[in-house]
């Protein structure tokens with residue numbers, strides 16, 4: 014049991030945590046920087062989201078305001094695009110990029126974008142696996158019961174698969190967002206370039222999260238194989 018905690022493989026978890034912290038600091042700094050650059054057309058995040066939805070003939074989705082910073086998300090269950098304090102009524106190129114990104118998720122939902130469907134189907138088992146998978150592995154190792162360890166590893170693998178399939182979903186939402194901002198004349202191409210940087214930094218946080226969970230999975234496999242020898 015102690016070997017699990019005081020073990021060099023813990024380095025893999027620390028590396029994962031470190032890249033996540035760096036990616037998160039980077040998105041905060043990038044968002045802050047481009048929050049100071051106001052779009053020439055003076056449209057707010059909420060207005061841009063509304064315009065994108067209308068251009069796509071979508072009238073059953075509401076645009077609402079949620080408290081917090083970078084708490085923006087689209088909730089398909091309620092049909093609400095939630096935009097945060099620094100996006101909803103801001104005219105910055107950072108805010109417009111995020112608002113358009115959330116509309117990108119709406120379009121994925123409406124067009125039944127395949128990676129989104131796969132991601133949604135993984136939610137229940139991935140939630141369970143990310144919460145309890147590691148503890149099932151720990152129990153399996155502690156009691157030297159390999160079948161239990163293996164079940165734990167499969168559970169955690171579902172959480173890893175979820176993080177990985179999140180990547181195409183997020184990248185596609187940003188790709189759609191930037192194309193629509195420019196095609197619909199909501200932004201100039203120099204402004205879209207700034208929004209691209211913000212959305213790129215946001216995408217890196219998902220890459221970091223996926224990398225961290227892959228490192229954690231590698232660590233669990235190393236611990237199981239060591240127990241076998």
Ligand SMILES: [Zn+2]
Nearest residue numbers: 114118183186
């Ligand atoms: Zn997203």
